[in-house]
Amino acid sequence: MSNPLTKFLPFFTDAEVPHTVSARPDTGLYSAKVGIWLFLASEVMLFGGLFSAYIFLRLGAEPGYWPAGLLNVPVGTMNTAILIISSITVVLAWAALKMRQFSKYKLYMLVTILCGLIFLTVKLSYEWPAKFNHFGVFIKKESASKYEEFLGNKHLADSGQNPRWEITGHLLDAPKGSHYAHQAEHNAEHFAHETGRHDAVTAAEDDYVIQLDAVNANPSDKENDRPHFWPVPMTEKLAVISAKDVESASVFAPRHSTYFATYFLITGLHGLHVLGGIIVFLYLWLPFRGGASLYKTNPEHLANRVEIAGLFWHFVDLVWIFVFPIFYLL
Amino acid sequence: MGSHSHTPADVSHPGPHDSHSHDAADPAYIAAHIGAYFKVGAALLVLTGLTVGLSYVDFGSRSMNIIVGMIVATIKASLVAAIFMHLKGEKMTIWRFLIMTAIFAAGLFFLTMLAHSDPILGTSHTTH
Incomplete structure (x- = not known):
């Protein structure tokens, strides 16, 4: 089989290229x-x-x-x-x-x-x-206390660890006009199908509803202080977050962080x-x-x-x- | 040039070789090294497991864990470069390239660190 590129590119011609096998004396x-x-x-x-x-x-x-x-x-x-x-x-x-x-x-x-x-x-x-189907919401620092049950900052401060500002999981409901409305709808259907619960999309128009990762479902549990080798399954616990408390929110894409x-x-x-x-x-x-x-x-x-x-x-x-x-x- | 002088790289493979043959050109030499390739490969897989395992050991702070992780990664990288990439016993010409690359890469990292210690006003990110 001859190289089809030969027809088009002079670069691939039969011209003799020196030192393809033998060593050049100066470099060895x-x-x-x-x-x-x-x-x-x-x-x-x-x-x-x-x-x-x-x-x-x-x-x-x-x-x-x-x-x-x-x-x-x-x-x-x-x-x-x-x-x-x-x-x-x-x-x-x-x-x-x-x-x-x-x-x-x-x-x-x-x-x-x-x-x-x-x-x-x-x-x-x-x-x-x-x-691209995992969602994270960064909470404004001044609003963090409202979401303490998901952030666990008291436990983290008491044990000398860095604070937590982010709530992650699957987006089930997005504020009106969000880019992620379609994804949220899809996730909510899946959630309802898996759990039989239909409480994910009842929130007000400017709320995010997140199906929580284990770390945010039990943020004060010592088990969640360090990452696990085997991924921990997502919980069935939900967080409702008001858009006005959100610093930024997106899927785990380059824009996220x-x-x-x-x-x-x-x-x-x-x-x-x-x-x-x-x-x-x-x-x-x-x-x-x-x-x-x-x-x-x-x-x-x-x-x-x-x-x-x-x-x-x-x-x-x-x-x-x-x-x-x-x-x-x- | 280095290929005709006794350089550190040449010393690791003593024996006669002329400028027309690569050190590793001899089929017998290669056959003898197949075992080494398997051993290094196995060592790399074990070290990968070690990297993962050590990351779940608490060395006191996250920085210490990073240092330990980077030491293991550097050992792995050295094995790949020395054995798979044949840098062990490679001609001095290549080593000269790499010495210069190391110096320039170190300079690049140093310049970035300068920016970290003396950031331009308004350009440092304060959140995520």
Whole structure:
């Protein structure tokens, strides 16, 4: 199968590129390796800028405004393990090519691609959508005492912890004209179906009704002081919050808080890197002339291409090694 | 250049090698390292479990937990870089890139911290 890109892009022509396999005397390396490391150096600065923004925003957050325990830790742990497994298989794919074991290469590369796809699927079809249907209401500080039964600030102050200003859960009823009216309607139907209760939408026109997360249902319970590994199921307890006591309210989208803004930006950029890696791996796995078919003419060149793509993939894994604890755990 | 001198990176893989071959080009060398890749992979999975477990241990303050978590993450990152990315035994050219990158990244973080200690009036966020 010839490379269809050849027809359109002069970049993909047969022109001889020096040092694709042999080492350049001055660097001691084949040139693509120099190239990928320079690119990874620029990637360090890109993610470094975002990580430093994260640190800056987190250090600057007022007490009680940096949440914990809002992400699904078992799912995040599983995704971390999947990325690590894919890092193992991609280095094994490269080693198989070096040892001229083509069928092993195909197998390890396939596993790598599947791991990448699982990672992205979990993120896009489960993790992110679950956030987009989770609602948080920040209570104005001067109104917080009215909602003490959901915030538990006396207990938190007595035990030397940061205050809590946010009430989270599923939105069942939104104030008139809210963007979230449709979502609230859908959630309320689901709530009525699950519990047989129809008291969720009886509130006044300017109220939020929230089906509470456990942490807000029992905010003074010591059990809720620290996040749990297994997500705690949502309770059937409801909170009615007057819109005039609300500082801001939204689903867990980037606009919700600096935490979610940085979470979506950094995991989103990371996800794009995973996607990019998958595309390159597919090219190297399928019988394109510059992909798997290169094995027939120049197996060492293919091995080097896999090594370069692998270096990028390991870097993406390395970024996730830091992303996972700072957003999911700490 | 580094490829012909005895650099720290070269010392870790002693033995003859000319400028036309990568240190890891020898199939026997690679076969011997397959086991190491599996071991490092297993270590990374164990350390992931450790990261999760330690985050539920109370080290006295959230800052201490963050420090512990970042130490484990740095160990994991070093394993990935040294073994999977072959930095162990990599040519000095690459190490020079990375040393410069580390310096510039440290500068970037330092500049951000300057902004934190001396914020521009009206730009610091006071809530969420």
